[in-house]
Amino acid sequence: MAALTEAERKVVEWIADERAATLGLIEALVNTDSGSLDKAGVDAAGERIRGFLAARGIACDVVPHERYGDGIRATVGEGDGRTILLMGHRDTVYARGEAARRPFRVADGRGSGPGCCDMKAGLAMNAIVLSAFKTFGPPGPLVALFTADEEIGSPSSRALIEQEARRARAVFNAEPGRPNGGVVTGRKGGVFMKIEVTGKAAHAGNNLADGVSAIEEMARKIVDLHALTDPERGISCNVGTVAGGEVVNMVAPSATAGLDLRFIHPGDRDGAMAAIERIVAHRHLAGASTRLEITGEFKPLVASAESGKLFEHYAACAREFGQKVTGEFAGGCADSGFAASVGAPTLCGVGPIGGRAHSPDEYLDVESIVPRAQALALAVMRLA
Numbered sequence: 076m077a078a079l080t081e082a083e084r085k086v087v088e089w090i091a092d093e094r095a096a097t098l099g100l101i102e103a104l105v106n107t108d109s110g111s112l113d114k115a116g117v118d119a120a121g122e123r124i125r126g127f128l129a130a131r132g133i134a135c136d137v138v139p140h141e142r143y144g145d146g147i148r149a150t151v152g153e154g155d156g157r158t159i160l161l162m163g164h165r166d167t168v169y170a171r172g173e174a175a176r177r178p179f180r181v182a183d184g185r186g187s188g189p190g191c192c193d194m195k196a197g198l199a200m201n202a203i204v205l206s207a208f209k210t211f212g213p214p215g216p217l218v219a220l221f222t223a224d225e226e227i228g229s230p231s232s233r234a235l236i237e238q239e240a241r242r243a244r245a246v247f248n249a250e251p252g253r254p255n256g257g258v259v260t261g262r263k264g265g266v267f268m269k270i271e272v273t274g275k276a277a278h279a280g281n282n283l284a285d286g287v288s289a290i291e292e293m294a295r296k297i298v299d300l301h302a303l304t305d306p307e308r309g310i311s312c313n314v315g316t317v318a319g320g321e322v323v324n325m326v327a328p329s330a331t332a333g334l335d336l337r338f339i340h341p342g343d344r345d346g347a348m349a350a351i352e353r354i355v356a357h358r359h360l361a362g363a364s365t366r367l368e369i370t371g372e373f374k375p376l377v378a379s380a381e382s383g384k385l386f387e388h389y390a391a392c393a394r395e396f397g398q399k400v401t402g403e404f405a406g407g408c409a410d411s412g413f414a415a416s417v418g419a420p421t422l423c424g425v426g427p428i429g430g431r432a433h434s435p436d437e438y439l440d441v442e443s444i445v446p447r448a449q450a451l452a453l454a455v456m457r458l459a
């Protein structure tokens with residue numbers, strides 16, 4: 076650490092000293108169920124963060140929301156200058172009860188439990204970095220958002236993220252770092268949709284011809300929808316869920332499907348949506364009708380000259396601690412796309428390292444927590 080200034084050394088040493096407190100916050104967060112649709116749970120996770128920050132002299136603003144968890148914003152440092160924004164989401168993909176079944180555990184340097192790397196460790200990292208600058212003085216206005224509903228496309232958080240990103244000169248999103256220590260410099264955009272087909276019930280043996288099979292109509296559409304996938308262009312169209320019918324001896328009167336569109340280039344979104352709408356509108360069976368509904372949407376994280384510089388800056392800071400950081404492209408969507416889409420230089424995946432998110436095998440590399448927090452803190456200091 077020879078290349079650090081005295082002020083920088085103080086901050087990163089303080090962060091190392093706070094390792095147990097940071098791990099304690101991760102444990103408390105993982106053990107608090109906070110599925111996206113569980114407002115009480117997402118707010119309880121927020122309460123843990125607010126308590127942690129309050130004990131370190133940092134007050135939070137709460138942006139209330141009736142349906143989803145409240146938005147939480149913490150600010151350290153004053154001035155009208157442009158901010159540095161740290162982001163993270165409090166929700167997970169897990170239903171209530173998962174935390175009791177799989178509470179946070181550490182074995183052989185690996186943490187486990189629902190949302191441990193995606194992204195409760197990232198939230199705790201941002202909280203400790205914020206606390207460090209509260210203690211030693213921030214290099215400029217530093218804002219952290221602890222948002223509520225990323226896993227379902229951030230219906231309540233998107234406006235807050237865009238508002239904060241517009242006044243930020245750099246955005247760091249603490250989604251999990253890649254297993255090789257890389258960060259994320261690009262992400263696909265995505266649109267999540269629900270398709271509902273209505274047909275007509277009839278007895279499958281006595282009067283089949285009177286029925287209109289919603290399942291058959293849906294099946295034909297699915298084949299057409301999947302054909303829109305263009306791997307070379309980075310477009311994918313995948314039906315991830317299907318349900319339909321009532322009983323085996325009835326022509327299915329209804330069917331539903333969940334559709335996931337992904338794309339790399341922002342310009343591809345509208346063309347792909349138009350193709351999807353055409354396929355949905357095309358009727359294969361007389362008497363069938365179909366509805367399409369967008370249930371969530373993410374903007375792609377598109378690399379820019381500015382975000383490229385931010386990556387180089389972060390990687391140089393990480394090198395001070397002996398970390399080799401690569402910039403990677405991820406097919407998964409995240410809130411960083413919203414920040415980037417309003418023009419803020421944005422880097423994603425700067426959180427502690429982990430993997431296998433959204434599965435019972437999700438893990439957190441516990442030894443990466445302090446180094447990632449230190450790299451982020453140095454990057455913040457050196458942006459000033």
Ligand SMILES: [Zn+2]
Pocket residue numbers: 164193194225250251
């Ligand atoms: Zn996440």
